[in-house]
Amino acid sequence: xxxxxxxxxxxxxxxxxxxxxxxxxxxxxxxRELARRGxxxxxxxxxxxxxxxxxxRVRESVPGADVRFAPLDLANLASVRDFAASFPDHAGxxxxxxxxxxxxxxxALPARRTVDGFEMQFGTNHLGHFALTGLLxxxxxATRAGARVVTLSSGFHFxxxxxxxxxxxxxxxxxxxxxGRSKSANLLFTHELARRLTAAGTDMLSVAAHPGxxxxxxxxxxxxxxxxxxxxxxxxxxxxxxxxxxxGGALPTLxxxxxxxxxQDGFYGPRNQLRGAPGRSLRARWTLNDxxxxxxxxxxxxxxxxxxxxxxx
Numbered sequence: 001x002x003x004x005x006x007x008x009x010x011x012x013x014x015x016x017x018x019x020x021x022x023x024x025x026x027x028x029x030x031x032r033e034l035a036r037r038g039x040x041x042x043x044x045x046x047x048x049x050x051x052x053x054x055x056x057r058v059r060e061s062v063p064g065a066d067v068r069f070a071p072l073d074l075a076n077l078a079s080v081r082d083f084a085a086s087f088p089d090h091a092g093x094x095x096x097x098x099x100x101x102x103x104x105x106x107x108a109l110p111a112r113r114t115v116d117g118f119e120m121q122f123g124t125n126h127l128g129h130f131a132l133t134g135l136l137x138x139x140x141x142a143t144r145a146g147a148r149v150v151t152l153s154s155g156f157h158f159x160x161x162x163x164x165x166x167x168x169x170x171x172x173x174x175x176x177x178x179x180g181r182s183k184s185a186n187l188l189f190t191h192e193l194a195r196r197l198t199a200a201g202t203d204m205l206s207v208a209a210h211p212g213x214x215x216x217x218x219x220x221x222x223x224x225x226x227x228x229x230x231x232x233x234x235x236x237x238x239x240x241x242x243x244x245x246x247x248g249g250a251l252p253t254l255x256x257x258x259x260x261x262x263x264q265d266g267f268y269g270p271r272n273q274l275r276g277a278p279g280r281s282l283r284a285r286w287t288l289n290d291x292x293x294x295x296x297x298x299x300x301x302x303x304x305x306x307x308x309x310x311x312x313x
Contacts, residue, residue, distance in 0.1 A: 003277025006033045006251065009258050013038035016094045017257075018087075018136070020072060020129070021104025023050040026152070026211055029250035030101055032058045034257070035065035039099070042090045044072035044083060046104075068092070074104055074128025075114040077304060084135035097139035099257050102129040102151040102186075108175040118303070119168040121178045126185035127304055133193070134306040146203040150256045151190050153208045155273060157183035161286040162296055185296060187267065187287035192297045194265035195290065196310040205264055209256040210281060212270035214249025244275040252278040 017034050021027040022043035031041045035058055043058070045051030051069040058067050070090035073079035088095055105125045114123035133140075133149055140147040159180025163169075169178050186208060193206035252268045255278040262268070265288075269281035286292060294312065301307050 003271070003279070004251065004255055004259065005277070006036075006247070006254060009033060009037045009254055010260070011038055012258065015098040016040045016042070016091050016096060017099035017101060018042045018044055018091075018097060019101040019103055020044045020074065020132070021046075023047060023054045025246045026214060026250045026253065027101075027103040028054045028058065029246045030103060030253050030257075031067060032061055032065075033250065033254055034099070035067050036062045037258075040066040040091065040094065041068075042087075043067055043069050044090075044104075045069060046071070046073045046075075066092075072104075072132075073115075074132070075116075075120060075124045077116050077128070077131055080128055080131045081135065084132065087136060087139060095139060096142045096144070097136055098143045098147050100133060100136060100140060100147075100149045101253060101257060102133065102149065103253065104129075105152060105182075108179050110175065111173045119170075119173070119178060121175075121182040122162075122167055122169075122185065125179075125182035126189060127300060129186070130189055130300045131304040131306045133189075134301075134304075134308045137308055137310075140204060141202060143204075146205060148205045148207065148257055148262070149190075149193065150253055151186045151206075151208045152210065152253065153186040153190075153267070154179075154183040154210050155212070155269070155282075156180045157187055157287065158284050160184065161284070161292065162188065164295055164299065167299065184284065184287055187283065188289075188293040188296045189300070190267070191265055191288055191290075192293035193308075195293070196308065196312065198264060199312070200310050205262060207256045207262055207265065208267045209252040209278075210267070210269040211249030211252060212244060212272075212274045212276070214244050214246055214275075244270075248275060252281075254278075 019031045022031040023045040072083040112120035190208040256268045270276040271279040
């Protein structure tokens with residue numbers, strides 16, 4: 001691979017990061033490489049056993065790594081509030097947060113609801129991270145120098161924009177359309193947060209990233225839920241031939257989180273969209289629409305009960 005690699009991550013000593021979904025795949029690699037460069041990393045995971053196992057793996061790979069597991073279920077807003085309220089404890093007494101990596105997500109699941117009654121993909125991928133970012137905003141704004149929020153989207157966002165008339169897809173649920181809409185919501189959130197941060201005069205960045213086609217457990221989770229073992233084996237076989245590794249898939253996230261020259265509201269992914277070194281990525285026009293992003297923001301505040309207090313962009 002040519003271009004930017006994990007070896008190019010600047011020194012992260014003295015910085016604190018939260019990585020959601022850090023129990024495997026992209027999130028675990030992101031946490032590990034940030035820790036390798038000196039960051040204190042909170043590995044926020046839903047499953048405690050898997051989260052603590054990932055923490056052990058990172059410590060084994062990076063001796064002396066300052067990482068710690070913390071419980072977080074993005075499909076449960078009470079859990080999100082508990083995590084944010086306990087952030088200083090999770091971060092070893094730190095009140096300041098330099099990097100928030102909104103990495104966790106679910107993909108193409110059978111119809112499911114969150115604890116709070118939202119469609120699972122919209123509720124987990126967007127609303128959970130919207131609430132988390134808003135609740136941690138004071139910690140992000142307290143950082144000494146430019147904090148960053150990196151939100152994971154996907155090339156599948158091109159499947160469709162959010163439908164404000166049916167955010168929970170109650171009329172006709174289509175798993176891949178639901179996933180695409182949730183990933184468009186991630187980009188609309190990135191855009192609107194960037195607009196509001198700029199208007200507020202802060203140097204904090206709101207950016208997005210996507211991994212291209214990376215081999216993770218996301219592709220098989222929905223299939224496994226339905227017990228389709230043959231389909232699961234087929235997907236795993238295709239991943240083994242076509243997909244890049246989680247290490248490669250995490251590079252756009254790490255670039256967006258640490259590289260100099262990253263711009264407000266930038267969207268970063270593999271340069272050829274599927275694999276390779278990170279760079280600026282293609283993006284649907286609707287994810288840059290101010291009216292749409294402001295509308296989704298207002299609905300998200302109402303549904304989560306979390307207000308950012310930043311004013312409008």
